[in-house]
Amino acid sequence: MLHLKQAWQIVFFVFLTLGSSIAFAQDWPSKPVRIVVPFSPGGSTDAVGRYLANKMELATKQSVVVENITGGGSVVGMKQVVGGRTDGNSIVLTGSGSITVMKHTNSSLPLDPENDLTPVTLINTLPHWIVVKADRPEKTFQEFVEYIRKNPGTVSISVNNVGGSAHLALASWAKDNNLDIIVVPYRGSSAAMIDLLGGSTTAHVDVVGSSLQFVKAEKAKALLLLQEKPIASLPNIPPSPARDKGGLLVYGQHVLAVKTGTSPEVINKIYEVVKKITVEPDFIAYLQDLGYERMDTTPAESKAILTKESKIYADFVKATNIKVN
Incomplete structure (x- = not known):
């Protein structure tokens, strides 16, 4: 009899808890x-x-x-x-x-x-992309990679913060592909883009939305989307190949x-x-x-x-x- 009573208490508690959760969800947001x-x-x-x-x-x-x-x-x-x-x-x-x-x-x-x-x-x-000044001679990402190989230790690529997703992806990509680059962390996109356009750095890995205005104004150009799928609103920017094929991907x-x-x-x-x-x-x-x-x-x-x-x-x-x- 005691076990039956305990069982009913458990059932009642579960029912009460479930009912409270459902009611709480129905009330959201109550403030x-x-x-x-x-x-x-x-x-x-x-x-x-x-x-x-x-x-x-x-x-x-x-x-x-x-x-x-x-x-x-x-x-x-x-x-x-x-x-x-x-x-x-x-x-x-x-x-x-x-x-x-x-x-x-x-x-x-x-x-x-x-x-x-x-x-x-x-x-x-x-989505991220890699951008350079509009007047750089490289027209494709592969041409830019070849430039890096011919000029080891001189190409500086900026990212928006230390230890962020772009920083990790860029450094890992360079190591995987035996590329000698200088990664330059900034605190945000604005300062990084100012220095890129001023010639202090060679390229910048950025969130698309943060530097899109400069690409639209033809002050900068995007060489590659750092994802494997294209973006419908940016059909002229090629997506990256897979990582095992030399691609640079930021998730x-x-x-x-x-x-x-x-x-x-x-x-x-x-x-x-x-x-x-x-x-x-x-x-x-x-x-x-x-x-x-x-x-x-x-x-x-x-x-x-x-x-x-x-x-x-x-x-x-x-x-x-x-x-x-």
Whole structure:
């Protein structure tokens, strides 16, 4: 009799917990939502975040605000979300490198982004390219590689930050292909592009959206997309071959994530709201203007992609021994 009573208590507890989770998900968002962008205002992540927030407000009839919380290469902003509640009302929008790269290059991180955050969805691709001054004689990436081989130790290629995805991919590519280059890390694209156009560096590996304006203005030219698929809005820029064929690949996306421990019901509710927004023609057009392409990955698919890319960057770190601490 006692066992039967205990069994009914367990069933009641499970039913109560499940019912609470479902009700909580149905109520989301029950209060204002904040999207934490761990980068400065005006950048491409901030731009996507604000466009998304406006759309989410219309869809949920609830206030959705973007908070730019900078510092530590996105660590401070992520900590704000990880240190908050598991109610889905505090969300982070960041580049996937914050989750897949930083844990491998910085052993003193105050959090483990890959485990402390749970992805809701990958909003869009975050394609990179390699750009040079418009007046350089090389017309193709292969011609540029040949120039590097003929001028070892003199070609300087800048990246946007130390130990980031571009830095690791570039250094690993150079090592794999026996190329002697100088990698020059900057703090952001703006300063790097100024120095590129001023002749201080030879080339720059950048997020497409950050330097697209210079290519459109014909001040710079893109030699290669650092992914294997072309971009529909940039049909004249060739994609990279595979890594085993000498290709230079940088993996990245914009990730929407919540604190781990948030219920699957709430995560799925956020995903369904965002999914409906990202299929709207004006949202797709907005992304294309930045050189991005829409993605539609479920929470489970997003986790699988990030886990796979984390392993790739772990291998890059082992190959290059690049650390930031």
